Amino acid sequence: MREFQFIEEVMPAVPPASPEQIAAVRARVMSAASNSGGALRSRTLPSRVLRSRRAGRVRRPVGAQRITHGLIGTVLAAVAVVLVITVVMVAMPRPSEQAAVTSPRQVLDAAADRLAAQQPATGRYWWLKTQVLMRTKDAEVSMVEIRGDDVLVIGRDGHRYTWYETVSTRPYGSAATRAWKRAGSHKLCPGRGCDSNNRFYASRSLDQALKLANGHDLTLKDLLDLPKEATALRTRLLAGYSPNSDLSREQWLMEVGIKLVTETPATPGTRAAGYRMLAALPGVSVTERVTDVIGRQGVVLQLPTPQGVVQTQLVIDKESGEPLAVQGVGPMPGLPEGTAVDVRIIKMAGWTDTRPVVPPGCRPGCEGTY
Numbered sequence: 001m002r003e004f005q006f007i008e009e010v011m012p013a014v015p016p017a018s019p020e021q022i023a024a025v026r027a028r029v030m031s032a033a034s035n036s037g038g039a040l041r042s043r044t045l046p047s048r049v050l051r052s053r054r055a056g057r058v059r060r061p062v063g064a065q066r067i068t069h070g071l072i073g074t075v076l077a078a079v080a081v082v083l084v085i086t087v088v089m090v091a092m093p094r095p096s097e098q099a100a101v102t103s104p105r106q107v108l109d110a111a112a113d114r115l116a117a118q119q120p121a122t123g124r125y126w127w128l129k130t131q132v133l134m135r136t137k138d139a140e141v142s143m144v145e146i147r148g149d150d151v152l153v154i155g156r157d158g159h160r161y162t163w164y165e166t167v168s169t170r171p172y173g174s175a176a177t178r179a180w181k182r183a184g185s186h187k188l189c190p191g192r193g194c195d196s197n198n199r200f201y202a203s204r205s206l207d208q209a210l211k212l213a214n215g216h217d218l219t220l221k222d223l224l225d226l227p228k229e230a231t232a233l234r235t236r237l238l239a240g241y242s243p244n245s246d247l248s249r250e251q252w253l254m255e256v257g258i259k260l261v262t263e264t265p266a267t268p269g270t271r272a273a274g275y276r277m278l279a280a281l282p283g284v285s286v287t288e289r290v291t292d293v294i295g296r297q298g299v300v301l302q303l304p305t306p307q308g309v310v311q312t313q314l315v316i317d318k319e320s321g322e323p324l325a326v327q328g329v330g331p332m333p334g335l336p337e338g339t340a341v342d343v344r345i346i347k348m349a350g351w352t353d354t355r356p357v358v359p360p361g362c363r364p365g366c367e368g369t370y
Helices: 003-010 019-044 047-052 062-091 106-117 174-182 221-226 230-238 249-263 267-279
Strands: 126-136 144-155 160-170 212-213 283-292 297-304 313-314 323-329 340-352 367-369
Touching: 019 323, 106 283, 174 230, 174 367, 212 249, 230 249, 249 267, 249 313, 249 323, 267 297, 283 313, 297 367
Parallel strands: none
Antiparallel strands: 126 144, 126 340, 144 160, 160 367, 283 297, 297 313, 313 323, 323 340
C-alpha cells in the first residue's frame, strides 16, 4: 500500500507521524472500509450479476472484483490523507498562540487606552497624596536622603487644602552610613521631632494649584473640559504659550504636560491624551521595565535634557495607566550614574467624598477658597 508514501510526497514539510498516530489512523481507515465495503461492491456489480443473484446464482465476474478493490484502495488513500492532515493541523500551533512582539510605545498606548476607558469620578474632593524624596549633599554627612509627605485637595465647591510634613533625613549610601555611625549616629534634621512648632506647613500656593505655567491659569471647569485627544490637547495648551518664554514650545509643553498628568484632577481621557502628546515630542523616548524608587515597575516616558543635566522620567503603571512617579535622574558627584536624585512618588490620586481635616498647627495658607 502506497497511501502513506503518497502523503509524504505531497506534504514534505509535515513532521513524521508517531507510531500511535499511525495506528489510530489505520484503525479508523479499516473501520470505514468494513462499513462501506458492501455498498461499494453492490454499486460495482453489473446488472446481469444482480439478476443472477436474485435467481439464486451468486457468481461474480473477476473484472468486477478488480474494480471493487481499486475503488476501495482509492477511497482508503483519500481517507488516510484527510485523517493525517487533520492530525497535523491539530498538532501544529495556531498563529494566534505565538507570543506577539510589542514595542515600548505599544505598551504605553495600551496603558493609555486602559486609562482613557475609566469613567470620570463624581466625588466632591480630589485628593493627591505624594511623597517627595531628595538625595543631596549635607554639611554633616556626605550624602543624605530627605523624605516628606505632601497633600493637595481640591474641592468642587472651591475649597482647597494643602499640607507638607518632613518625614525623615537619613544617610544615603554605604559610605555615608559608615561615616554617620562613626560620628555617633546623631539625629539628622529635618524630620519628625526636629521642630515641634512647625511640623506641618504649606509647601505650595493654593491659588496656583491649577496653574500649569506662567500665564496659563485654569479653573477646575477649564481643566475638566480639556480635550481627550493628543493633537487637540496640544493645540489647546499651546494657546497659553508666550513667545517671550525662556523655553521653546516643545520644552514648555513637556513641563506643562508632566504637571497636567501628575498634579491636577484632569479626566482620565485628558491624561491619556497627555501621555501620547508627550511621547510624540522630539527627543522623548519610551522604555520598559524601569522601576521607581520604591520598586514599582512601569513604562517610562524619558524627556530629553542637555548633557550633564538631571533627566526627567515619568513612570506609568502599564496595567492601569496611572502615573506612579516623576523622577529626576543624576548626574550627581558621589552617586552612581542613573541614580534618582529628585523624586515625587504618587501614593494616591482620585476623587472621594471625604472632606479633609487640616492637621492642627498647620501654618496659614494650608486652606482657602478660590
